[in-house]
Amino acid sequence: MASFLKSRAPVPEEGSANFSGSRLRERILDEFEQAGIGWIWATDRDGRISYLSPMAADALGQETDSILGHQIEEVFEIDQDNPDQQTARPLKFQVKSHKKIREQVVRFALNKSSQDVRQIWWNLTGYPVHTPSGEFDGYRGSASDVTNEYERKIVDSKLAEFDGLTGLANRHNINRSLDGTLASYKASGRSCALLMLDLDKFKRVNDTLGHQAGDELLKQVAERLTNLVGKRGLVARLGGDEFQVMLADQDDRGALGELAEKIIQILSQPYALEDDKRAIIGASVGIAIAPFDGDGREALIRSADLALYAAKNGGRGQFRFYSSDLKDEEEVRQVMLDDLRVALEEGQLYLHYQPVVSIKTGHVVCLEALMRWEHPDRGFVSPGQFIPVAEDSDLINNLGEWALRTACQAALKWPKSVRVAVNVSAVQFANQGFPSVVANALAHTGLDPDRLELELTESIFVGDTDETERMFAALKGLGVRLALDDFGTGYSSLSYLRAAPFDKIKVDKSFVDSCTQKDKNSAKIIAAIVGLSNALNMETTVEGVEAFDQLEVVKEKGAKLVQGFIYSRPLPEDQVDAHIASGEFMMKPDGPETYRPDRRSVFRRVGAIHEDYYYNAVMRDLSQNGAGLEGIVGLESGTQLVLDMGEGQLAVCSVRRTSGSEFAVEFETPLVNDGAGGLCTRHRVSKYAIAAAGLPAKPGTASPTEGKRDQSKPKFMEVSAGGIS
Numbered sequence: 131m132a133s134f135l136k137s138r139a140p141v142p143e144e145g146s147a148n149f150s151g152s153r154l155r156e157r158i159l160d161e162f163e164q165a166g167i168g169w170i171w172a173t174d175r176d177g178r179i180s181y182l183s184p185m186a187a188d189a190l191g192q193e194t195d196s197i198l199g200h201q202i203e204e205v206f207e208i209d210q211d212n213p214d215q216q217t218a219r220p221l222k223f224q225v226k227s228h229k230k231i232r233e234q235v236v237r238f239a240l241n242k243s244s245q246d247v248r249q250i251w252w253n254l255t256g257y258p259v260h261t262p263s264g265e266f267d268g269y270r271g272s273a274s275d276v277t278n279e280y281e282r283k284i285v286d287s288k289l290a291e292f293d294g295l296t297g298l299a300n301r302h303n304i305n306r307s308l309d310g311t312l313a314s315y316k317a318s319g320r321s322c323a324l325l326m327l328d329l330d331k332f333k334r335v336n337d338t339l340g341h342q343a344g345d346e347l348l349k350q351v352a353e354r355l356t357n358l359v360g361k362r363g364l365v366a367r368l369g370g371d372e373f374q375v376m377l378a379d380q381d382d383r384g385a386l387g388e389l390a391e392k393i394i395q396i397l398s399q400p401y402a403l404e405d406d407k408r409a410i411i412g413a414s415v416g417i418a419i420a421p422f423d424g425d426g427r428e429a430l431i432r433s434a435d436l437a438l439y440a441a442k443n444g445g446r447g448q449f450r451f452y453s454s455d456l457k458d459e460e461e462v463r464q465v466m467l468d469d470l471r472v473a474l475e476e477g478q479l480y481l482h483y484q485p486v487v488s489i490k491t492g493h494v495v496c497l498e499a500l501m502r503w504e505h506p507d508r509g510f511v512s513p514g515q516f517i518p519v520a521e522d523s524d525l526i527n528n529l530g531e532w533a534l535r536t537a538c539q540a541a542l543k544w545p546k547s548v549r550v551a552v553n554v555s556a557v558q559f560a561n562q563g564f565p566s567v568v569a570n571a572l573a574h575t576g577l578d579p580d581r582l583e584l585e586l587t588e589s590i591f592v593g594d595t596d597e598t599e600r601m602f603a604a605l606k607g608l609g610v611r612l613a614l615d616d617f618g619t620g621y622s623s624l625s626y627l628r629a630a631p632f633d634k635i636k637v638d639k640s641f642v643d644s645c646t647q648k649d650k651n652s653a654k655i656i657a658a659i660v661g662l663s664n665a666l667n668m669e670t671t672v673e674g675v676e677a678f679d680q681l682e683v684v685k686e687k688g689a690k691l692v693q694g695f696i697y698s699r700p701l702p703e704d705q706v707d708a709h710i711a712s713g714e715f716m717m718k719p720d721g722p723e724t725y726r727p728d729r730r731s732v733f734r735r736v737g738a739i740h741e742d743y744y745y746n747a748v749m750r751d752l753s754q755n756g757a758g759l760e761g762i763v764g765l766e767s768g769t770q771l772v773l774d775m776g777e778g779q780l781a782v783c784s785v786r787r788t789s790g791s792e793f794a795v796e797f798e799t800p801l802v803n804d805g806a807g808g809l810c811t812r813h814r815v816s817k818y819a820i821a822a823a824g825l826p827a828k829p830g831t832a833s834p835t836e837g838k839r840d841q842s843k844p845k846f847m848e849v850s851a852g853g854i855s
Contacts, residue, residue, distance in 0.1 A: 171256075173268040177201050177225045180268065189275055190238055190250060197240065202269075206236035206254060207244075228266050231256035235280055251280040293367040295345055296352035304366035304374055308427045311378050312420055319816060321381035322420045323363075325390065326434040327355075329371035329397070330412035330446045331556070331589060338560070338597075343403045347411070354396050358389070374434075381419050383451060384802035384812040390415040390449035391803075398447065410589055414441040415449035417805075422778055422814050423452040439463070441805065445514035449805040454777060466519050469505065474528060479503050481536055482700035485717060486551070486671050486693045489685050492716040494709075496583060496671075497544070498551040498693065499537035500700050501529070521557050530558045531567050538575040538582060540703050544710060551583040551613065559590045560597075565604040572608065579609030583634065587615050598630075606631050613671075617659060627666060635663045639674025642694070645683045646725060657687035664688070677725035696721040726753075730808070735830025737774030737837065738762060743844045744774070744837025746830045752809055756786065756796040763791050764846040771795060776829040778814035791849050 159170065169186035173179055178199050187194040197205060203222035212235050224231055231254055238250040256271030291303040299307070311322050329351065336344040348371070355365045355373060363377035375393075380386065397413040416438025424430035433452040441450040443463055450456075473479050483497035503511045520526040534552055541550035558564050572579055584605065591598060605612065613634035614627070627635075637659050641652040656672065663670040672684045675694030684692065696719045701709075709715055732752050736759065738745040747761035757773070769785040773795070783795040801809035826832045834840055 168272050168274040170271070171254075171273055172270050173202055173225070173256075175266055175268050177203070177222075177268075179205060186273060192240075200240060205238065205240045206252065207239045208234055208236055209251075225269070228258045230258065231269070231271065235276060249277070249281075250275070251277045293352075296349055296367050298352050298356070298373075299364055299366040301366065301368045304364055304368075304376055305427060307364055308376060308430070311376070312425065312427060312430070315378075316421070316425055319421060320379055321422075322430075323377040323380040323386055324418050324420070324430050324434045325375040325377070325386070325393075326416040326418075326431075326438040327373040327375070327393065327397075328414050328438055328442065329373075330414060330442075332371040332411050334556075334560070335409045335411060339403065339407055339409060343407060343409065346403050347401050347409055350401050351397060354399075355393065358393055358396060381422070381814065382812050383417075383419075383804070383810055383814075386417055386419075387449065387451075387803050387805060390417060390805065394447055394449065407595070408591065410591060412447045412589075414438060414446050415805075416441055416452070417449060418452040419814075421816060442518065443515055444806060445512075446518050451804055451806075451810065463519050463522075466511075466516060467523060467525065470503070470516055470520060470525060470529075473503055473505070474525070474532060478505065479529070479532070480702070481533065481540070482702055483537075483540070483550075483706050484693060484700040485698045486691050487697045487717050489681070489690055489692055492718055494548055494715040494717060495691065496549040496551055497541075497706065498585070498700075499533060499540075499553070501533055502700075517555070521555055526555050526557050527561055527567075530555060531571070534568065534571040535574060538571050538577040540706070541577055541581060542575060543707060545715060546578070546581065548715060549581045549583050549611070550577075551585050553585045553615070554590075556587065556589040559586060559601060564601070565608065568605065568610060569608055572610075580611065583611040583613050585613045585615040585636070588617075602631055627662070627668075632668060634669040634671060635659060636693075637670060637672045637689075639694075642672060642674040642676075642680055642684065643725070646679045653683050653687060656684055656689065660688040677722045678719065679724045681719055734775075735828065736776075737825065737829045737832060739772040739774060739780075739837070740769065740845060742838050742842045744825065744832045744839055745844065745846065745848045746832055747848075748830065749773075749775075750792075752801075754797075754800040754802075754809060756783070756794060758792065758794050760792045761849055762793065762846050763849055765793050774825060774829040775811070778817060778820055779811040780815055781811050 169183035169189075170181065171179065171183070171186070172181040179197055179202055182194055182197055184194055187197060190197070201222075202225055203220070206221060208221050219227075221231075221234070221236065224234075234254045236252050236254050237244065238252065242249075252273045253276045254271065254273050256269040259267050259270055261267050291300060292298065293300045308322075308324070315322055332344065332347070335347055348367070351373070352365070352367060355375070359365050359375055359377075363375050363380075366374045366376075368374060377386075393415060394413045397411065401409045401411070403409055416434045416436065418424060418430050418433035418437055420430050423433040436456040437450040437452040439462075440456050441448045443466075444450065480502050481499045482502050483499055485494040486496040486498065487494055501513050501517070503513075503516055505511050517526070517529075520529050537550045537552050541548070544550070554564075558567075561567075568582075568584070571577075572582065602612070611633040612631060613636055614630070614632045615636045616638045617635045637656055641656050643652075644650040645652040645656060660670050660672075669691060670689060671691040671693055672689045673693050675681050675684060675692045675696050677696060680694075681692065681696055697717045730752050732749050734749045736747050736749045738747045738759070738761075745762050747759050749757055749759050751758040759773075765785050765788050767785055767788065771783050771785065773781045773783055775781060781801070782798040784798070785793055786796050787794040799812060802812055804810040824836055824838060826836045832839055
């Protein structure tokens, strides 16, 4: 203590006038330290701690000598997460700059990890001192223990900024981050992606397993999301089962689509909960990118919301990018639900039947009933759109009962060797009255129970295991057959096959799509599933076979039953009856020699820019690597073009083939999956750049004054295509 006081002022000699005052000051400082009000510390000119109050060392649980001589930044470090000092420089920087240290909250860090549960926090103040010649001579300062107050502050801060259940950022936190990021990026046009996530079937987990299980599942979802996103972005929980992910400086829709697919895949893996319970949910993702889809927080969130609703409306377990033609999907879903109720009452719904065929004999052994809806105004509505809407309400039970009765009635006219398969929603399966519905359909039609096959997906295993087993027992007691549909899609478990009395496994189409590709394992997986099914004395049906090369692979791997376009598309009831009336119900394979997964037929206006002239054209087909178009005469192979596909999507390409006004192009950069079964460019050009270039608001509709059409002469001739002028 004396050495510290000596550095502040000369020590008076005994008997001098100042001697009593010096003694008093020293006594007061001693009493100040002993009372625990605060402590004194000092460093030498090199930043090494030269003095620390003995009481301070005791408070740290250290011997004084173990601290003296260490650099001050080795002993203490600033908490950069402190909301009041996030802009504070590190302690080492402050000490080297010889600036005053003003009430910095620091952590005792000597031989102590920041990950330890128990920490000691001090409030540190220090003043630089100098020799009479002006040379820096170290710091003199005071300190006090603020551990209790600071830990309360950390808790309060986390409550304000973080979700109490999952520890993720909360709505306030991510909104503030979005506001700051978008504001700072606006001038430079930098991008920021926002992913909106919604968990599918989470409500059912809460309803069947309880809110405690639901909370545990949300914690696991948060952990999976954090591991997936890592340091690339900020993950937040908005509340309930809604999450957001913000990714700064990201506009690559290929990378974003891959991330969204991975999120959906990982979040759809089973969750192990307490009491040996398991849960399976899904996820839907909507993606919007600033500045293209909104340059402010509210606009960007609205765009991502609309994309999310489009993903859910498209069948769930999917992602969607925002596009300007999206409407308020919540309103659309309600209108669809109302129309669907009317459709059921007025007979707008009907069933088509897709054959399951024996590869060896060509005999049809089963027909799968598939629901169809012809809307009086909108025309055909995909089941992928209306079934999820029905599942969100009690209407799915009514639809399911109607489908069961209708399919059983139709099957009465078929040979007894042909079964009928009906898809069963997890919502129907969870309804305790479902066995009675099946029994009534069989009794009403008189169909042999063994000819009815109920197709179930793995989502039925969510909920009470005992109740699931009781449902299986009740259905098998009726004598019906059970099939496990979509087997192998991401989270299939052998425990399903061990515990459930299935008669058939259906191999998912996703494996068939890539079974001919040598760099994929799909063919081996098909062989493994067929072998497993045979070992368990179950049938196997391979779905989605469209071409002869796929048929040869699945046949080689041991498949005996096939369902797919190579034999037949789904048939209306009268065509099924006609086939049967003509004699034995047999089918021969008929289709392309090889499967081409990426070629899609389209009919869409586009622009084709050559040098400084904009041509209107029509796109006829599209793949990741190229497109077929019509509307320009005189093009030569090798001609460089830029296709304008709308909403800032400009694709550089080269002409590869021509025939009159038709031509094919190859893209310089392959297109990527847009999540809606279509393709899009990885990157976009901002709407401001599009407007500055004078391009039309809608591609392929350039007037004589747009796209510099009135400022330069075309090299090729533009003609009307497909009746479009």
